[in-house]
Amino acid sequence: MKKHADIIPKVLLVGYNGANNTGAEARLLATIEDIKTILGPEVFITVPTLNEFNLRRYLKEESNLRIAPIPSIYFRSLQRLVSEHDLILLVEGSTYMDTWTSALLWFFLWASRCAYAMDKPCLAYAVDAGDLSSINQRLVKRVASKTDLIITRTGSAAARLKSWGVSAPIEVTTDTAYTLLTNPADKTFLQDVWPDNSTGIVGIAAVDFYLWPVVIRLWGRKQYCYKWPYYFSHSPERHHSTETLANVFAAEADRIIKKYDKSVALICMEELDEPLARMIMHYMDNSDRARIFSSKHYNASQMTVLLRSLELLVTSRFHASVLSLDAQVPQVAVGHDSRLEDFYRELGLQEFFIEYSTPDLSEVLSNRVDRLFSDTKLIREILVRGFEDFIAKSTRNRELLRVFVEKQGWGVKG
Numbered sequence: 001m002k003k004h005a006d007i008i009p010k011v012l013l014v015g016y017n018g019a020n021n022t023g024a025e026a027r028l029l030a031t032i033e034d035i036k037t038i039l040g041p042e043v044f045i046t047v048p049t050l051n052e053f054n055l056r057r058y059l060k061e062e063s064n065l066r067i068a069p070i071p072s073i074y075f076r077s078l079q080r081l082v083s084e085h086d087l088i089l090l091v092e093g094s095t096y097m098d099t100w101t102s103a104l105l106w107f108f109l110w111a112s113r114c115a116y117a118m119d120k121p122c123l124a125y126a127v128d129a130g131d132l133s134s135i136n137q138r139l140v141k142r143v144a145s146k147t148d149l150i151i152t153r154t155g156s157a158a159a160r161l162k163s164w165g166v167s168a169p170i171e172v173t174t175d176t177a178y179t180l181l182t183n184p185a186d187k188t189f190l191q192d193v194w195p196d197n198s199t200g201i202v203g204i205a206a207v208d209f210y211l212w213p214v215v216i217r218l219w220g221r222k223q224y225c226y227k228w229p230y231y232f233s234h235s236p237e238r239h240h241s242t243e244t245l246a247n248v249f250a251a252e253a254d255r256i257i258k259k260y261d262k263s264v265a266l267i268c269m270e271e272l273d274e275p276l277a278r279m280i281m282h283y284m285d286n287s288d289r290a291r292i293f294s295s296k297h298y299n300a301s302q303m304t305v306l307l308r309s310l311e312l313l314v315t316s317r318f319h320a321s322v323l324s325l326d327a328q329v330p331q332v333a334v335g336h337d338s339r340l341e342d343f344y345r346e347l348g349l350q351e352f353f354i355e356y357s358t359p360d361l362s363e364v365l366s367n368r369v370d371r372l373f374s375d376t377k378l379i380r381e382i383l384v385r386g387f388e389d390f391i392a393k394s395t396r397n398r399e400l401l402r403v404f405v406e407k408q409g410w411g412v413k414g
Helices: 022-039 054-056 075-083 100-117 133-142 154-162 187-194 238-262 271-283 300-307 318-327 340-348 360-375 374-407
Strands: 010-014 043-050 065-067 087-090 120-125 149-152 170-172 201-205 224-226 263-268 290-294 312-315 330-336 353-354
Touching: 010 022, 010 075, 010 100, 022 043, 022 300, 022 318, 022 374, 043 054, 043 075, 054 065, 075 133, 087 100, 087 149, 100 120, 100 133, 100 170, 149 374, 154 340, 170 201, 170 374, 201 238, 201 318, 238 263, 238 271, 238 312, 238 360, 263 271, 263 300, 271 290, 300 318, 300 374, 312 318, 312 360, 318 330, 318 340, 318 374, 330 340, 330 360, 340 353, 340 374, 353 360, 360 374
Parallel strands: 010 043, 010 087, 043 065, 087 120, 120 149, 149 170, 201 263, 201 312, 263 290, 312 330, 330 353
Antiparallel strands: none
16 A cells, blocks of 8 residues: 655664664664665654663664563564554564574564564565574565565575575665764773773674573573573583683683783673673683673774774674774684674685684684784775775665655655
């Protein structure tokens, strides 16, 4: 049904909102800016969240911007929110994957299904597709095919969706976070919080891969509860693997400090990364040269300033790579899913992606770090070309959103 051009739509942004996750925060803020640019500053936007307190840290409610708390068992609440809005946007990067938990995947699919049933236009906005169980592949095929438009942030993600049989229209751009603007007031952020650092900083943005996936349980130990009824995976074997991983990063941090005289920032792109960062610092011999920076305490603008001030980055977080790229920070990834691997392939730095389960991880990581230090000029040239390419692609997000909105019959402003 065509809409009148003079009607201002109500937009629902379905994402991983309020998780103290720098990447999700950056994507949300950039997407809100895109929407206001296209539909005008008076457009009404609702952001649902499982954690209202965290979301309010970086998103302020206004007369036309609403934060909507929803419960952990979200089906009825999400269905109601979809019914109250005119345009549904899926804004989480990890939309079509169950790496973290099937419950998150189902959250996005449920929003899509409700939108289709209610004849509401639904757009997946610069999202990704990764590992899925065979059951979830079939579910994605059935539900995602009913989405009006899917914009993926990599060609590999689009190829996966098509290989699963998703028949919805698919366009390829890149992540929305490239357009995030830092706050000018944060320009001196790093000097203000770490004034005694003068030799340069190497960042380590590590992830405890062994907590995932989050599983649904009626009860369990409080220490393993993400938010009832969702619990982290745990076992003695997983805990041992976490300790081994922490030791690898700690040893590399000490080596960098000793060999290159650099300080180390342990960067928690999500609050959930803090326990591993503390474990790494505990195992370090030179912990006095390290600092922990967490998204629990610092917003996306401040974390981006930090990332762009690094001399080198070791990352397991996708958005640490994305947000540091503007400064062409040489980087190596230790990853466990397709997102970083695809990103490095598009950059032309495939050899600097290391699978976390590599048997000789410590040796391989040290080798790649040494190569980054020795070939800094060449690596930066590659990153410059990659950044220019990604920035060019990112401009298509707004253009595709504008065309999509126009097709629905709403007036556009930009």
